[in-house]
Amino acid sequence: MTLPEPVTQPEPAAVTDRLPDAALVRRPARVRLLWLLVVVVVLAALMVASVALGSRSVSWGDVWVALGGAEGSLEQAAVTKRIPRTLLAVVVGAALGLAGGVMQGVTRNPLADPGILGVNMGASLSVVTAVAFFGLTSPTGYVWVAMAGAAASAVFVYAIGSLGRGRATPLKLALAGAVTSAAFASLVSAVILPRNDISGSFRLWQIGGVGGASYERIGQILPFVAVGFAVCLLSARALNSLALGDELAAGLGERVAVIRATAALGAVVLCGAATAVAGPIGFVGLVVPHACRLLVGVDHRWLLPFSALVGAALLTAADVVGRVVARPEDIEVGIVTALIGAPFFIHIVRRQKVRDL
Template sequence: MTALGTRRPPDAAMVRRPARVRLLWLLVLVLTLALIMLASVAFGSRTVPFSDVLAALGGAEDTLEQAAVTKRIPRTVLALVIGAALGLAGAVMQGVTRNPLADPGILGVNMGASLAVVTAVAYFGLTSPTGYVWVAMAGAAVSAVFVYTVGSLGRGGATPLKLALAGAATSAAFASLVTAVVLPRNDIAGSFRLWQIGGVGGASFERIGHVLPFLAVGCAICLLSARTLNSLALGDELAAGLGERVALARATAAVGAVVLCGAATAVAGPIGFVGLVVPHACRLLTGVDHRWLLPFSALAGAALLTAADVVGRVVARPAEVDVGIVTALIGAPFFIHIVRRQKVRAL
């Protein structure tokens, strides 16, 4: 019998959090998000005083500072919705696969969506904003199925490491194919080279309006899958014993995540690591109950991506660093840390 003094402490993510603690953290997260939103409209190549921010939010555009705030509002809204979508999709993917390394970027889902959009534009003349979203979702779905199939081959099935390796290889291959498609086409190379990195620059309420219905549907599917994901976390056999139709439940939740990834990639490009970092951080605050984890991941994803966009605008004034680069700088060390942790086999 293990001595009390040498007993391994429970994982922080596995400890059940009281409801009042979760509500407190939710309030902190909402207030943090509000401050980040305020920073997003105040900081950039031109710093805007608080008085001008309030005036611009009230509809005034009398000064350059107030006009700058007005232009930053759609960018802030886009960063919020894309960050929420990627954070929520990452939490669902980790729940569906029971894989702590699951992330739309790491598993190749975002790059599959990018390849589909670039191919459709270059060879089929795709111009419709709504068409972008449908094509991106199709590419994301095909890529997700392909990576999961490859990662499931061999002994042990779809282990986290095998899925991560399959996703990394697929992402690298798809990135090369995107470059091969874009380079000969000078008419689209300039715009797609920036889009390929991932960013929220050039946002407008019109662009947001095209993608918002798809994000709303994907978000609803994911949130409604919370109880099912809790059952799947117990293992397939026990979930089936509790009355869950395991294959259907897993497929439904995965569809919601794919819709979110495809829609987000269509409008902002392949932004990585948000779906990896956010769910792990939120588990420390909420535990593993997906009824709490999924809304927290959406809010934290919105906060992370918006903050990354602010950092990208501030560190390289008057130019800017695309948000996809900033999230990669944040997420890559975190990914290495997760891989190096002992006993990282499943959630």
Template sequence: MTPVDTDRPPDAALVRRPARVRVLWLLVTVLVLAVLMVASVALGSRDVAWSDVWAALGGADDTLEQAAVAKRIPRTLLAVVIGAALGLAGGVMQGVTRNPLADPGILGVNMGASLTVVTAVAFFGLTSPTGYIWVAMAGAAVSAVFVYAVGSLGRGGATPLKLALAGTATSAAFASLVSAVVLPRNDIAGSFRLWQIGGVGGASYERIGQVLPFLVAGLVVCLLSARALNSLALGDELAAGLGERVAVARATAALGAVVLCGASTAVTGPIAFVGLVVPHTCRLLVGVDHRWLLPFSALVGASLLTAADVVGRIVARPADIEVGIVTALIGAPFFIHIVRRQKVREL
């Protein structure tokens, strides 16, 4: 992929952060995530006492309250791992393309993965959960290449706004296709609502176990690409001068991000804006060094999705608001702010 230069002046997000500041933010982030995980287990449509929470954490499910808490535990774990994956993928995508608007949802990657799974289930009888993941990763990869190719057309190449517009249009088209495939099929319409919205309500230990190896593989690839992304941020020519194999570095990092996006979507459906909001927030906290930025993006992404799930459960009791809706309400205004802040004028 050809990098995109936004030609914007340096700001507070680009200032190098001292190590002690980064360590402090690391401790704060871990503490916040721990608190949110406890809140996710304790809060929901049914009020439960802390004694029932501790009993359920110990394996008891003798009462309705304890059974409710027991169901929240895998839901919390799924929100943590998927939020971490999406936050990390967003940081990598922004680093690979040098595009401040890059996000798996905005660029249509998640919806492309969703469409391929729905199509495989409806027309080819796909039933294997592991098959969902492989198909979703293939769809995510094809969608990413397609959006980048469309966004590169015309004068100026792949500018941030052109990529965002191409991704948004592609995502909308894929969402319409998902509806067109699912709605006439009464046998799958109810169970496949998550492929249109995205949520963690159907979590189970089995589903987490199936997707975890793919997420770990994607996480390792992305984290190992951190040093290369630092070189790419200097520009292709300088990176090559420093001995970096630019094409290989960019392709490897992009592959890790696609694996994370595809595997996440296979389990939770398309959840947008986590990969946009999180890396920008983390740059304010720890600077632009990807060796710090990527792990922080994973932690903050886990915190954001867990918090969004808790909010979705308590604001509409006894019903749930899917986490994909909550993240959209958070991310859409942030997206508009980033576009205005970057002063991108070329359509």
């Protein structure tokens, strides 16, 4: 007598459709470590390329001599100026990539991004307003004001996305963020255009870029970036619980509201610091976490550090591309990341099921 084969119940379609492709595959530790090595090597190569490539051709000999502090020729002087620009691209890219990964984890929204949700533009509006009407001149003050604007914008967008029937769905948040970003961008232009004394300095800053970097500017944001990194990375394990759903996370002993507030605070600090020094650079926080999930899966203990490294690599590569394709002029990294991120955003939207949006 043969026993009938047990019948397994398939997972509900509503659940499996919401799982990202990367969640269906468990990444072994050795695979993750291999990808970590690859990403670190790529980032190092991009940093060397960022120092060597630009409007002026620089030999590798001049690069090594300039790294020692020499400025005996124009080539070596160019390398000396590119070093802080490269470091700023790494810091800002890492901050935006990590902030995007945290925002997607906090909201469980695949469309979450500091640019799409209006966080970066809120930080920009607060900085421009403080400079134009309150005479703000301190670079450290820029960071505090930018963080306040980023936080206020995040709360505003989430409140708008929560209106009406149902919860704050990914599409509602994306639409609320897009409308808020457009409105804030118009307000930024309205504040800057009548002010000839500040319009020149803020014109390129509005686009988002790392040109004009200096060690002093990097040093001013490093404490804030370090705090944001620490808060976000320490929230990784709790974000794994949050990904299971609020009720299950609460059943596991997690304080859901505290997790969300703490992780979101870390992301806001990173966005505010990055925007204060480099302007509103978009789409890095959207593209990077999705790419990292394909490499290391959805475990935030791996995903968040990888998002920081890949974000640094992406922004450094974008800066190199912007300097090379339009010699001797520069294309700001905000334009390059938009060209990369906008099609990716459309692709993510098209992949989502209508009922999930």
